[in-house]
Amino acid sequence: MPIGRAKSTAIRWTIRCVVGLIFAAMAxxxxxxxxxxxGLAALDAGEFEQALPLLEKAVAREPGDAFLHxxxxxxxxxxxxxxxxxxxxxxxxxxxxxxxxxxxxxGLTLARLGEREAALDHLLEALLQGPDxxxxxxxxxxxxxxxxxxxxxxxxxxxxxxIDPEIAGAAWYESAGVALDQGDLEAATRYxxxxxxxxxxxxxxxxxxxxxxxxxxxxxxxxxxxxGFGFEYDDNLTLSDVDLTTGIxxxxxxxxxxxxxxxxxxxxxxxxxxxxxxxxLYTTLSEFDLQSNSPHVEIAAGSGRLIGSAAYRFTYDxxxxxxxxxxxxxxxxxxxxxxxxxVGSLGARVEGQTFEQLPSRNxxxxxLEMGVRLIDPxxxxxxxxxxxxxxxxx
Numbered sequence: 001m002p003i004g005r006a007k008s009t010a011i012r013w014t015i016r017c018v019v020g021l022i023f024a025a026m027a028x029x030x031x032x033x034x035x036x037x038x039g040l041a042a043l044d045a046g047e048f049e050q051a052l053p054l055l056e057k058a059v060a061r062e063p064g065d066a067f068l069h070x071x072x073x074x075x076x077x078x079x080x081x082x083x084x085x086x087x088x089x090x091x092x093x094x095x096x097x098x099x100x101x102x103x104x105x106x107g108l109t110l111a112r113l114g115e116r117e118a119a120l121d122h123l124l125e126a127l128l129q130g131p132d133x134x135x136x137x138x139x140x141x142x143x144x145x146x147x148x149x150x151x152x153x154x155x156x157x158x159x160x161x162x163i164d165p166e167i168a169g170a171a172w173y174e175s176a177g178v179a180l181d182q183g184d185l186e187a188a189t190r191y192x193x194x195x196x197x198x199x200x201x202x203x204x205x206x207x208x209x210x211x212x213x214x215x216x217x218x219x220x221x222x223x224x225x226x227x228g229f230g231f232e233y234d235d236n237l238t239l240s241d242v243d244l245t246t247g248i249x250x251x252x253x254x255x256x257x258x259x260x261x262x263x264x265x266x267x268x269x270x271x272x273x274x275x276x277x278x279x280x281l282y283t284t285l286s287e288f289d290l291q292s293n294s295p296h297v298e299i300a301a302g303s304g305r306l307i308g309s310a311a312y313r314f315t316y317d318x319x320x321x322x323x324x325x326x327x328x329x330x331x332x333x334x335x336x337x338x339x340x341x342x343v344g345s346l347g348a349r350v351e352g353q354t355f356e357q358l359p360s361r362n363x364x365x366x367x368l369e370m371g372v373r374l375i376d377p378x379x380x381x382x383x384x385x386x387x388x389x390x391x392x393x394x
Contacts, residue, residue, distance in 0.1 A: 035061065036068055043071055048078040059088070066096035073105060085109045093122070103129060104136045111139050119143065134164035138171055150178050161194075169198030169205050176211070189215060220265040227257040232280070248285065255279040270300045287320035305337040323356035333369075343373045345386075364393045 039054030055072040062068060069092035076085035089106035092099055107123035120143055126136045141156030157175045161168035172195035179188035192215070195208035235249035260274035278292040296313035310332050317325040333347035347369040355361050371386025 034058075036065070039068075039075075040071055043075055048075050051075045052079055052081075059091075064095060066092045066099050066102070069095065070099055070102045070105070073102075073109070077105065077109060082109050082112050086113060086115075097125075098129065100129070104133055108135060108139050111143065116143060116146070132163055134160040134167045134171075137163070138167055138174070141171070141174060145174065145178050145181070150182055153178050164200070165198070166200035169195045169201035169208070170203075172198065173201075173204040173208050176208070185215065220262065222262050222265065224260040224262075225258070227255075229256070230254045250282045250285045250288070252280045252282045252289075255281075268302055271298070273297045289320055290324075291318045291321075292316070307335045309333050319357075325356065326354045328352045341375045343375065345369065345371050345373065366391045 035054040036058035039051045039058050042051035042054060052075045055068060055075055058068045059072055069088045073085045073089035073092060076088060086106065086109045089102055089109060092102045093106055103122045104126035107119045107126055110119035110122065123136050123140050126133060137156045137160035141153040144153035144156065154175055157171040161171040172191045176188045176191035176195065179191055192208045192212045195204050196212060198205055231251065232254055233251045236247060256278050258274060258276045260272055262270065262272045264271040274296050276294040280290045282288050292315060294313055294315040296311060298309065298311040300309040313329045315327040330350045333345060335343055335345045337343050349367040351365040353363040367388060367390045369386060369388050371384055374383040
C-alpha cells in the first residue's frame with residue numbers, strides 16, 4: 001500500500017544537494033547565455049517545465065558533467081518523466097558514483113519504474129553513502145515489504161520516521177500495510193493512528209484516517225426494536241388439537257413487536273434481556289383474541305471453537321382477555337467447530353406449562369437436540385442432520 005513520494009527529493013533540492021553546489025555550478029557557467037546556468041537557476045526556483053529543455057541542451061553541450069545529468073534527472077522526476085530521469089541519473093552515477101544524492105534518486109526512480117533489483121542495488125549503495133536518508137529507507141522498506149521481508153521493512157520504516165517528521169506519516173502508513181499483511185490488526189491500528197496524527201504528509205494522514213474508519217467496526221447496537229402488523233383469515237378457529245372441526249372462521253388484525261437490550265456485547269460474551277409482544281384482534285369473534293407477553297434473558301459465551309448459550313423465557317398468554325396459558329422455558333446449547341464449516345451441536349429445552357382455563361392443568365416437556373451442521377460459505381445453503389427426542393408429561 002505504497003504512499004511513496006513521486007517527487008521525493010527534488011522538492012527539497014537545496015536540502016539534499018546543498019545550496020552551495022548549485023551556486024558553484026552556476027559560477028562555472030558564468031555566461032548568461034549558458035543553458036546550464038539558466039536550467040539550474042530555473043530548477044532552484046521550482047520552474048521545472050522551463051528547466052527541462054535548458055538542462056537537456058546543457059548535457060548535450062557538456063556530456064561529461066555528472067552534476068548536469070543529475071539536475072536533468074531531478075527535473076524529469078518532477079515532470080513525471082521517469083524513463084528520461086532514469087537515463088540521466090544512470091549517466092550521472094556512471095560519471096561520478098559518489099555524487100551526493102544521485103544513487104538515491106536513481107534507486108527511487110527505478111523503483112517507480114518497477115525495476116526492483118536495479119533499484120535495490122542503487123538504494124543500498126545510497127544507504128552506504130548516507131545511512132540517514134529517510135527517502136531511501138522508506139523505499140527500501142517498501143521493496144522489502146513487497147518481497148515479504150516484513151521485519152526488515154518495519155525497521156526501515158521506523159528509522160525513516162525517526163529521522164524525518166515530514167516522512168513519518170508515509171512510513172507509519174506503510175508499516176500499517178505490513179501489519180495487515182501479517183494479520184496483526186492491533187499493530188496496524190496503532191501504526192495508522194500514528195500516521196493520522198503526523199503533520200508531515202497530509203496524503204498519508206488522510207489515507208490513514210480513511211483506513212482507520214474502514215477497519216474500525218461499527219459500535220455494537222445496544223438496543224434493538226422491531227415491530228410489524230398484518231392480517232389473517234382463519235376458516236377454522238381452534239384452541240386445541242381435539243377441536244379441529246369447529247367450522248368457525250373470522251378475519252384478524254395481527255400486531256407483533258420486540259425489544260432487545262444488550263447489557264454486554266463483546267466477541268466472547270453477550271448478555272441480553274428482551275420483551276416480545278403479540279396480539280391478534282378478530283373482527284367479530286373477540287373471544288379468540290390472543291395476546292402473548294414474553295420477557296426473556298440470554299447469555300452466550302465462547303472461546304475458540306466452543307460456544308455455549310443459555311436462555312430463559314416466560315410467556316403469558318390470554319385468550320379473549322382471560323388467562324389462558326403460562327409457560328416457563330429454558331434453552332441450553334453447546335456448539336463445537338470440529339473443522340472449518342462443520343459444526344457439532346448439543347442442546348436441551350425444558351418447558352413447564354400451566355393451562356389457566358378450567359379445568360386447569362400442568363404439563364412438562366423436555367427436548368434434546370443433537371446434530372451436525374455443514375456450512376458452505378460460498379452458497380446460502382446449510383445441511384444439517386440431527387436427532388431430537390422429546391419427553392412429554394401432560
